Amino acid sequence: MAAVDQLGYQPNFSAKALAASKTGTVGAIIPTMDNAIFARGLQAFQEELGEHGYTMLVASSSYHPALEAQQIRNLVARGVDALMLIGTDRGDDIYNYLETRSIPIVTAWSFQDGATIPCIGFDNRDAMAQLTRRVLSLGHRHLGIISAPRAHNDRARERVEGALEAVGQAGIARDTVPILEVNYSIANGARAFAALMREPTPPTAILCGNDVLAVGALGKARQMGLSVPKDVSITGFDDIELAEVSYPPLTTVHVPHRQMGRAAAQILMKLVSGEELSGNAALKTRIIERGTLAGPTDLQA
Amino acid sequence: MAAVDQLGYQPNFSAKALAASKTGTVGAIIPTMDNAIFARGLQAFQEELGEHGYTMLVASSSYHPALEAQQIRNLVARGVDALMLIGTDRGDDIYNYLETRSIPIVTAWSFQDGATIPCIGFDNRDAMAQLTRRVLSLGHRHLGIISAPRAHNDRARERVEGALEAVGQAGIARDTVPILEVNYSIANGARAFAALMREPTPPTAILCGNDVLAVGALGKARQMGLSVPKDVSITGFDDIELAEVSYPPLTTVHVPHRQMGRAAAQILMKLVSGEELSGNAALKTRIIERGTLAGPTDLQA
DNA sequence: CACCAAAATGTAAGCGCTTACATTTCGAAA
DNA sequence: TTTCGAAATGTAAGCGCTTACATTTTGGTG
Incomplete structure (x- = not known):
């Protein structure tokens, strides 16, 4: 040695x-x-x-x-x-x-x-369903979903499915919920949010497939002069650092x-x-x- | 084949x-x-x-x-x-x-x-010196620094050195600038901020060695009822995603x-x-x- | 002091490639 | 058809380990 x-x-x-x-x-x-x-x-x-x-x-x-x-x-x-x-x-x-x-x-x-x-x-499905039920329990009837691309991605797919499941159980037609798929980025989250708010009846709550997208949406809301959560609610998923430091801090699902x-x-x-x-x-x-x-x-x- | x-x-x-x-x-x-x-x-x-x-x-x-x-x-x-x-x-x-x-x-x-x-x-030194000069040019005379531990970390050390260099050039005694060293985390940034604001003459601008620390400080400021940048200015370093989504969005050094x-x-x-x-x-x-x-x-x- | 099992040590055959060199095959020019 | 260099192919020696097995040493026992 x-x-x-x-x-x-x-x-x-x-x-x-x-x-x-x-x-x-x-x-x-x-x-x-x-x-x-x-x-x-x-x-x-x-x-x-x-x-x-x-x-x-x-x-x-x-x-x-x-x-x-x-x-x-x-x-x-x-x-x-x-x-x-x-x-x-x-x-x-x-x-x-x-x-x-x-x-x-x-x-x-x-x-x-x-x-x-x-x-x-x-x-993933159950977690998102729970979150959605919570959102619905608050009285929201017009939801919107921003998701990561669901193809080849069971996490994204399950999350959307979970949300729709809860929506359906609440007696709301699943196909009335607009779903936007965008790649993972803050900028895309922002764009998708803007698009969603342009709908004939804009959602009062937007469920995002992950925190990055949600934080993008949040930033866009502020930019559009919308107050969160007064004018519109936004939720994320994952609970990464971003969620804590965004303003207002993000309601999300902790993993x-x-x-x-x-x-x-x-x-x-x-x-x-x-x-x-x-x-x-x-x-x-x-x-x-x-x-x-x-x-x-x-x-x- | x-x-x-x-x-x-x-x-x-x-x-x-x-x-x-x-x-x-x-x-x-x-x-x-x-x-x-x-x-x-x-x-x-x-x-x-x-x-x-x-x-x-x-x-x-x-x-x-x-x-x-x-x-x-x-x-x-x-x-x-x-x-x-x-x-x-x-x-x-x-x-x-x-x-x-x-x-x-x-x-x-x-x-x-x-x-x-x-x-x-x-x-790192020059970048931080530039940022500090900018801060000083706005009229700040009481600065505070939150840094990552400088031992074995030339990046952290150089950044602090750069800040002190600029401070010295502005005719302010270097040793009047309180420097807090904490490990890398949002929570530590928050704690350090609180400590710095407890000084006899609290800083009017706080330079953070990186964005994570800065975002922590930012959160604490809000929690303490201080408005940024009205009551106190905070800067970061790195320009990671966090910097964009924090509120207010962080003034920082892009790398x-x-x-x-x-x-x-x-x-x-x-x-x-x-x-x-x-x-x-x-x-x-x-x-x-x-x-x-x-x-x-x-x-x- | 001899004996034997246990422990320590020695030995060599690969693992599946690369590389350098030897051999064969090929194709174009004479 | 012959010839020769180029290209293709064949060959074997390692690379530095592990592993299984053979051999030697050790120390405790009768």
């Missing part, structure tokens, strides 16, 4: 990996790094991994299914021992590919009851991101060591009422 | 790396993932890398020098072909270690004139994060292919005046 120290010897990772046919690396493929939604969860994921002597390899798919598939192959080729994927929306070919190579995976950020694939997440990241890592660690999983459990979300939700004013109603 | 397709053959990364003694991987060690400051730059870094057929391996050091050293060794052991590091504040032993192993590196997020190590960044990330990758790509570097160039920052900076009111003055 003295010699090791003196010579500064370090085992060659590639040789080790080649001989042992494992790398001590686990991959994570997220839609984008450029967004706080995944950052916190990923940080926790990495911390947990580190405690088990594993390293994380991240790649991002830019919300493109084809790119995601490519990144998966890339990471697998690099010998990741396991993989964390976001959401469940992808072709069977990918799942088959992974199974053929017996790479353990976990899907995060959404929860599917009775899924055969290990997953850790929360019920336990750190907990989810850690849990994802723990599941993967069990999987690589051949342990049995005790079944999937859904994480709990909760509505955080801050300052952007109130009942509709008489003026509107 | 038909057979390759049919059999789903994929070259073994470890074997390839072992034989060729290169991995096509470049490492990036950032202080934290849990913060938007590095996210955007890292995303751009990765994109550029991808265009050159390289993959990124990220690790975070949690702002701990020892942890950073460990992560560096870890990534080197994993055979990264090059490394991006944040800032220049670290022991010579690390630089020697990297040089011995002839791993090309680039330091980002700060720029040092005449540095021997390739770096891509901006002049071209994406450009920096791309440039860092380009430098590294040149380095690994043995090309000569044409010398370090500093990126330009600019002051973004939004709504949290104004002259002191007579009341204060």
Whole structure:
């Protein structure tokens, strides 16, 4: 060991990996790094991994299914021992590919009851339905939805579904609720908000698929001279930092991101060591009422 | 190739790396993932890398020098072909270690004139000095500074130095400016703000070392019933998303994060292919005046 | 002091590629 | 048709480890 120290010897990772046919690396493929939604969860994921002597390899798919598939192959080729994927929306070919190579995976950020694939997440649909019921209970009858693109994105789709479900249960026709799909950005949130308010009967409450969109809407409302929540209510989803610091602070759905990241890592660690999983459990979300939700004013109603 | 397709053959990364003694991987060690400051730059870094057929391996050091050293060794052991590091504040032993192993590196997020190590960044000191001069030109005479911990963090140190430099040039004694060092978080920014306002002569303008701290301060100001910028001015640094959506939107220093990330990758790509570097160039920052900076009111003055 | 199991140490065959070099095949000019 | 350089193909030696197995050393026991 003295010699090791003196010579500064370090085992060659590639040789080790080649001989042992494992790398001590686990991959994570997220839609984008450029967004706080995944950052916190990923940080926790990495911390947990580190405690088990594993390293994380991240790649991002830019919300493109084809790119995601490519990144998966890339990471697998690099010998990741396991993989964390976001959401469940992808072709069977990918799942088959992974199974053929017996790479353990976990899907995060959404929860599917009775899924055969290990997953850790929360019920996006139910969470959004709850929030929507709360909005409706305040007396709102004209809602609007700003969502991230729903294609290839089960989280976005489930959230919209949840909202519509609650709307339907309240006896309002689902197709009276305008839904705008825009890519993830503050500017797009702002644009969508403006478009929604141009409707013949503008919504009195706007449900956004995530906080980024909501914060964009919020900014636009102020710019348009509308007071939130007096003139219009706006809600978000995720409860990232933005939600706290916006003005008024955003009413949103809190998602336990750190907990989810850690849990994802723990599941993967069990999987690589051949342990049995005790079944999937859904994480709990909760509505955080801050300052952007109130009942509709008489003026509107 | 038909057979390759049919059999789903994929070259073994470890074997390839072992034989060729290169991995096509470049490492990036950032202080934290849990913060938007590095996210955007890292995303751009990765994109550029991808265009050159390289993959990124990220690790975070949690702002701990020892942890950073460990992560560096870890990534080197994993055979990264090059490394991006944040800032220049670290022991010579690390630089020697990297040089011995002839791993090309680039330091980002700060720029040092005449540095021997390739770096891509901006002049933190000068940027902050400019902002401070602007603040002073509005008539402020009582400033306060909220900074991230300066130990092992040249960016934080240089920013404070820049502010003090401008203060000194304006004929104000540097030691009359209270400086609070707190860890990076909105809550800490809020606490520090409250502490600063408890001074015998409360500052009329508070310079924050970064946007996260500034947004925290901003929130606290509102909570304390102070109007920004009427009662007190607050400035940030970085110009991350938060700065745009806070209320009032934050006056801050814009840093071209994406450009920096791309440039860092380009430098590294040149380095690994043995090309000569044409010398370090500093990126330009600019002051973004939004709504949290104004002259002191007579009341204060 | 001999004996034996347990512990320590030695040995060699790969892991799946790259690389340098040797050999074969090809195609155009003579 | 022959000839020769270029292109294509074949060959084998590692890269630095792990792993399984063989051999040696150790120390406790009778």
